[in-house]
Amino acid sequence: MLKVSGIDVFYGDLQVLWDVSFEVREKEILVLVGANGAGKSTTLKTISGLLTPRKGTIEFDGVRLDQLSPDRVIGRGVVHVPEARRLFPEMSVEENLIMGSLSPEAKKKRYETMDWVYELFPRMKERRKQAAGTMSGGEQQMCAIGRGLMALPKIMMFDEPSLGLSPILVQEVFEIAKRINREGVTVMLVEQNVRQTLAMCDRAYVLENGRVVLEGTGKNLMDDPHVKEAYLGI
Amino acid sequence: MDVFLQTLVAGILKGGLYALIGIGMTLIMGVMGIINLAHGQLMMLAMYVTFVLSTMGVDPYFALLIAMPLLFLLGVAIQKFLLNPLIKADTILPENQVPMTVGIGMVLTEIVRFIFSSDYKYITTTYSNQTFYFGNISFSSALTIAFVIAITFTVAMFFFLIKTDLGRSIRATAQDKDAATLMGVNTGRITVITFGLGSGLVAAAGCLLAPVYYIFPDLGGPFTAKAFIITILGGLGSTVGAIFGGVTLGLAESMGATYFGMEYEDIIGLTIFVLVLLFLPGGFKRLTKI
Ligand SMILES: Nc1ncnc2c1ncn2[C@@H]1O[C@H](COP(=O)(O)OP(=O)(O)OP(=O)(O)O)[C@@H](O)[C@H]1O
Ligand SMILES: [Mg+2]
Numbered sequence: 001m002l003k004v005s006g007i008d009v010f011y012g013d014l015q016v017l018w019d020v021s022f023e024v025r026e027k028e029i030l031v032l033v034g035a036n037g038a039g040k041s042t043t044l045k046t047i048s049g050l051l052t053p054r055k056g057t058i059e060f061d062g063v064r065l066d067q068l069s070p071d072r073v074i075g076r077g078v079v080h081v082p083e084a085r086r087l088f089p090e091m092s093v094e095e096n097l098i099m100g101s102l103s104p105e106a107k108k109k110r111y112e113t114m115d116w117v118y119e120l121f122p123r124m125k126e127r128r129k130q131a132a133g134t135m136s137g138g139e140q141q142m143c144a145i146g147r148g149l150m151a152l153p154k155i156m157m158f159d160e161p162s163l164g165l166s167p168i169l170v171q172e173v174f175e176i177a178k179r180i181n182r183e184g185v186t187v188m189l190v191e192q193n194v195r196q197t198l199a200m201c202d203r204a205y206v207l208e209n210g211r212v213v214l215e216g217t218g219k220n221l222m223d224d225p226h227v228k229e230a231y232l233g234i
Numbered sequence: 235m236d237v238f239l240q241t242l243v244a245g246i247l248k249g250g251l252y253a254l255i256g257i258g259m260t261l262i263m264g265v266m267g268i269i270n271l272a273h274g275q276l277m278m279l280a281m282y283v284t285f286v287l288s289t290m291g292v293d294p295y296f297a298l299l300i301a302m303p304l305l306f307l308l309g310v311a312i313q314k315f316l317l318n319p320l321i322k323a324d325t326i327l328p329e330n331q332v333p334m335t336v337g338i339g340m341v342l343t344e345i346v347r348f349i350f351s352s353d354y355k356y357i358t359t360t361y362s363n364q365t366f367y368f369g370n371i372s373f374s375s376a377l378t379i380a381f382v383i384a385i386t387f388t389v390a391m392f393f394f395l396i397k398t399d400l401g402r403s404i405r406a407t408a409q410d411k412d413a414a415t416l417m418g419v420n421t422g423r424i425t426v427i428t429f430g431l432g433s434g435l436v437a438a439a440g441c442l443l444a445p446v447y448y449i450f451p452d453l454g455g456p457f458t459a460k461a462f463i464i465t466i467l468g469g470l471g472s473t474v475g476a477i478f479g480g481v482t483l484g485l486a487e488s489m490g491a492t493y494f495g496m497e498y499e500d501i502i503g504l505t506i507f508v509l510v511l512l513f514l515p516g517g518f519k520r521l522t523k524i
Contacts, residue, residue, distance in 0.1 A: 048416060071418030086413035088406045099406050102399060102418045147417075 001026040007056030009046050016042045017210045029187045031197045034207035040190040044157050048080035049073040075103040077154030085144040089133025096132050100150030117146040138169040155186040162193045194231040198222045236370045241492040249484025250381035254439040256464030256476035258432035264408035265428040268331045272339035274457030276433045280440030281449045288357045298441040302434045309433025313426045347451040355449040362445045380442035463507045
């Protein structure tokens with residue numbers, strides 16, 4: 001469904017990704033794990049069009065994404081929920097949701113989708129007039145996910161959704177990701193929370209220093225000696 | 235008491251115009267993070283457009299319909315061809331757009347001086363000196379009309395920002411540019427539209443001021459300063475704040491002129507400015523939250 005082939009990505013003259021390739025299959029939950037600075041966020045930013053690879057291609061349902069602007073990418077249903085939520089702090093929850101549905105397709109179904117998001121997150125409905133910046137970290141993450149859903153994703157890419165949340169909330173966020181996946185959306189999860197995500201995913205890739213070093217099913221990777229030592233502390 | 239009320243009315247009427255001047259500046263400030271130091275000069279240009287049209291028999295209020303789109307386009311061109319290329323150069327900080335706006339202001343002033351000389355121009359209309367009375371308080375007809383139109387534009391702008399996708403995209407870009415890009419907002423286009431809107435709004439203020447003010451090339455500088463004061467008073471980037479800031483400055487100037495003498499008008503405005511900076515840093519935005 002989404003195929004990243006041999007991309008090199010730079011910030012100015014600084015190369016951050018080297019020949020990164022991976023594939024996300026339709027309806028699966030794919031996890032990309034890696035330490036701080038491995039290049040996980042950079043990978044997602046490149047897919048969503050914020051960065052352009054200097055080499056390699058990105059294909060989604062057979063269409064090249066790597067030369068498209070972010071609005072075109074999101075218009076095709078490739079939706080990125082960014083690291084640290086990045087809500088519009090002075091806008092209300094409802095306005096943040098609206099900002100998720102700017103593409104013509106999403107705009108047509110805006111209020112229908114919003115009802116669905118409120119059904120998924122009743123808490124957001126209660127808070128719909130509140131300024132997003134004044135909500136708790138957990139609520140903000142719900143809002144960020146809701147805003148992503150407003151774009152009618154075919155694939156939803158989460159960048160460290162568990163960041164800064166208590167263990168119970170982390171569990172809840174992962175449950176939401178699974179639920180979204182059950183509703184037919186392909187999920188790509190970028191995480192440092194290796195143990196929990198490997199347990200819930202279909203397949204996973206390990207990114208180290210800007211390179212893909214391992215891939216496999218979640219279960220296989222959990223048994224991998226390198227993963228055990230470097231990420232699971234066993 | 236009558237003197238006080240009279241001063242109050244004069245200050246509020248002026249404040250409406252100031253709000254219109256300030257709102258354009260504050261929009262640009264919010265979205266681009268820079269102070270546009272050519273703001274008053276753009277208004278000056280609109281006043282000359284109004285003047286030229288008036289010599290052809292066009293009423294200033296009608297000239298507004300021509301000057302606004304004209305200045306909108308000029309603002310678009312300035313952002314697109316003079317300011318945005320600066321952002322693209324990695325070595326240049328966004329703050330470095332500010333000296334560019336200073337340069338643009340100077341060029342506009344000198345071009346106008348070259349064409350029209352430094353002489354004062356006046357637009358005389360039937361209502362320039364007309365007043366009407368409400369009790370014992372006199373209202374300048376031109377300033378009252380200007381106030382009504384200015385408030386209409388300000389309110390319309392407010393609803394545009396709150397209720398439309400384009401308006402929301404402008405606010406979103408001001409709050410988090412990268413996140414806005416991720417939502418599919420073309421933030422480059424937003425900066426261009428915002429500068430156009432800011433220029434169009436200050437052009438409207440120029441047209442409204444033209445019948446009751448004298449027109450000369452150097453009036454841009456003082457009005458840029460006023461716009462700056464209004465923006466700081468209101469809290470950078472705040473629309474509602476700009477309205478409060480405009481009315482406060484109008485009132486301060488008017489009170490200063492009545493109770494201390496005409497020559498103190500500007501000093502009072504600046505004093506309020508310093509007091510707000512000292513005691514309410516962040517401006518009225520701290521109180522209004524929008
Ligand atoms: N805007 C930038 N300019 C220059 N270098 C950057 C920029 N953003 C990231 N980098 C560098 O790129 C590398 C990869 O960063 P990235 O944010 O992709 O890591 P990450 O895997 O998401 O890490 P984390 O888990 O901490 O979020 C890091 O070395 C980082 O310093
Ligand atoms: Mg990251």
